[in-house]
Amino acid sequence: MTPETQKQLKITDVSAKKLEKLNLHTAWDLVLHLPLRYEDETHIMPIKDAPIGVPCQVEGEVIHQEVTFKPRKQLIVQIADDSGSVLFLRFIHFYSSNQKQMAVGKRIRAVGEIKHGFHGDEMIHPKIRDAENSGLAESLTPIYPTVNGLNQPTLRRIIQTALDVTPLHDTLPDALLGRLKLPHLAESLRLLHSPPPSFTIHQLSDGTLPAWQRLKFDELLAQQLSMRLARQKRVSGSATALGGDGTLTQALRHALPFALTDAQEKVVSEICRDMAQTHPMHRLLQGDVGSGKTIVAALSALTAIESGAQVAVMAPTEILAEQHFIKFKQWLEPLGLEVVWLSGSQRKKAKDEAKAKLADGTVKIAVGTHALFSDDVEFQNLGLVIVDEQHRFGVAQRLAL
Template identity: 50%
Template sequence: MASLEDLPVTTLKGVGNALAGTLARLGITSLQDLLFHLPHRYEDRTRVIPMGSLRLGDTGVVEGTVMRADMVMGRRRSLQVTLRDDSGFLVMRFFHFSAAQKNQLTEGVRVRCYGEVRPGRAGFEFYHPEYQVNPPAMPPPGEATLTPVYPLTEGIQQPRVRSLCRQALGYLKRYPIPDWLPPSLLADYQLPDITSAVALVHAPPADAPVHLLMEGRHPAQQRLVMEELLAHQLSLLLVRQQIQQRQALPLLPGGDLTERFLDQLPFSLTPAQARVVADIRQDLSQPLPMLRLVQGDVGSGKTVVAALAALQAIGAGAQVALMAPTEILAEQHYQNFRQWLEPLGLEMVWLSGKVKGKARTEALGRLAEGKARLIIGTHALFQGDVLFERLGLVIIDEQHRFGVHQRLALRDKGAEGQRAPHQLIMTATPIPRTLAMSAYADLDTSVIDELPPGRKPIETIVIQDSRRDEVIERVRKACQSGRQAYWVCTLIEESEALQCQAAEVTAESLQERLPELRVGLVHGRLKAADKAAVMDRFKEGELDLLVATTVIEVGVDVPNASLIIVENPERLGLAQLHQLRGRVGRGEQASFCVLMYQAPLSQNGRARLQALRDSQDGFVIAEKDLEIRGPGEVLGTRQTGMMQFRLADFERDRDWIESVRTMAPSVMKDTRATEALVRRWLGERVRYGDV
């Protein structure tokens, strides 16, 4: 029997090929897709508001008579329609309009419209409101319903989507939506069946509790939220299952590499590091691919943990690939690992997009022959000509900068072509627990939750840009006393060119103001070799002050740097600010982070800077960041493909996450249900498992 999934959108009246193409851009090709294109909010159009009682920023319905309609030739040509009711008047303004529209809105015509009140030349205005000419009577108060608002794409307007969804709802009696969840589960949580939930969310009845719908807490919405979160969880578990269907090389600890490495370290592992190393040792010994995420706050010693994992793999006769998202971070790893592993007689190679010609050919040859046991680089490691003799372990730093696709692309480079390499994912961006449970459901998680002894807390100072002279003096004093400092420039513009230009101007001006100091500059447009040369000079103490863009966010380790100034911190996320702050406090001396903001601060900006001032704990800061900015931004744009929910909201619905995690394994036992749920909610995006 046919289902809604089998009925194309062209089944509906008025949907030809052109409109079907527009809907496809929203991921809508079938009637089921359309019904799961859910309203993300509602508008209350159930009563007419007198024009005289409107305030700036109000949204609502007004109704009145057209007093006049004029073409206004300002900076942009517009159609200005003045409406009047018994209490006052209001202007509807259209910058895009047709002759037919102008002829329709003539003096004396009755109009009902919905919009947001904005200030205008002629008083309060609605820009491009939805309107009806000679509207029917408003339904009685007990029969009026909320109006759904849908996500749109170019080429389709709200009224059209509403009308299509109303048509599609008419098919539900003949084609109910299959309910893939066990009735007992729905009964436990007192949730409605899927067909009733979808019908109510698109067309709430007049007696539905308005406040619950407006907040997204109505049982019908929560039924859909739970299923959406479950579908995301299942999709990641499918990725895990797919990877683990392939065998891995069991990398049993052997030889004395680990002991020799630990003997040469000038410090002992913290108990947290030792615990995570034991987790990894156990995973690597299995014939199933390890899939482990290691989270650790800034300075918690993740790199040492990664080195111990690499040595276990190399000791067992396998090769290791370590991949980082930026040249600076990859270069930093390369220097650290070289310092640690070369004394143990291990050969390694470096590969980035900038390594070309003979150097590249040579590096690839040593890797393919198995002479190089470790390769470190950027996303250049994904390329087809990078071949391994026996790849057993892939270490990926700052995973959220790469997509799931890219992480999976390395699995086919495993030993003997058939075996998947073990994967160790590291991040210094602590991920809130709720988010980790959802976004990384395909990974086991270990947390390095303590800092090495001797790390002093960093004092964070929030100061207005108008006190710049005081801040410059502070830099002078710090550097004259033998310390070093960072000055980080951030710009709101996305353009890297503008950011680099700002950093250049700042470096010049600071050099003028501080002629006795040696000032260096690092930004994203410098060649890798030039960047590395400046960083080395700073590290060696040949520069006092390093002016940089946020390229120094991760991986830069200079123990003598005790002061960091961040300009315009209100433009960065909390996690990024916490990372930048972590560039100091790596030595014995007291360290300071100065956040120099531009007034006025938004409420959000104030909350972010206060959170940073109040806490040194990356996990506390990450929770606050999630609360303020939402999951897409916290994870970083590359990851958000998985996090663009239709209805679920991480803050509001976080209580579901634990329940969904518990119910997912039992739902996974029903392959048909699992595939149907993932297809329903993620559509084509589920294919990220098939890289």
């Protein structure tokens, strides 16, 4: 967060560091940091009518307080409202100030979820208010995702300040909003951050609320646009066309004890067509366990090797990578291709030999784990990268390879 933004939003250095942990660096980041849920502090629920397992607010007089030590140290407070109904409040972490705040005879409000406890209905670590010196909230209270050390009142104040100082210009034309029956961005954001008193928790939690629909639309639109921009950038890049003459792929096909399915033939054809282009290919191959993704990967690898390129096959664990290594050796060594193995647990001598063969181009295909994208691993002409379970790698890790 820049010093200018920090000063404009009146954010302390300590809070700024906490916000960075939430990836909140600008005023717009804060404006788009939406509530997880809401708490209703606008009215008081009689204890006898308070629902189980739903956040609510009750009020009563403290009739008993004690610190117990079994099974662990905790503060137990009992309150009773005007109907005589009693509720236990239990605190596992507390200070002497908490005991003073809830001294016998004090009238307090407690906000939280009621659960069935050993001694009766109870709230565990509820939010406590002094009933005599604080009024009821005028609207529902938003609860935001946060980190330890950044409390909700501070976060609410910072977000409200960001809303006040940020020009909320709409990103979509009025004609499109009218056709899709979506509200304006500023209206949606202000409603979700500061819901009017007329809205209930149920209404605000309903994903069909127009304000939520507007932000969902924006998020999906941004995702689609970013994908389109990424594709344009990829298509504008250059890559060596990997055509292949079919000698190795046909040899493997003849050696297989089975024929490829129509679906496998289709994706092999699509991958080969993409590899023959002069811009980079990014393709995700999906299929159930046992659907034949590995043979598709092997045929794609052979097409790249036929074109004189090298291939890297990476898996997230040694067990999975070793399974691929065994399968690729079984298929490719009879074709005269050596397959090398690279992993973190590999002995230095074997690893150095594999790296030397990749660097001078002697070996065309390597199978391994994260070790494949180590700084000291060099390929003479890496043309195709196959990543199994790519979601288990970071984006930076895949890009490094």
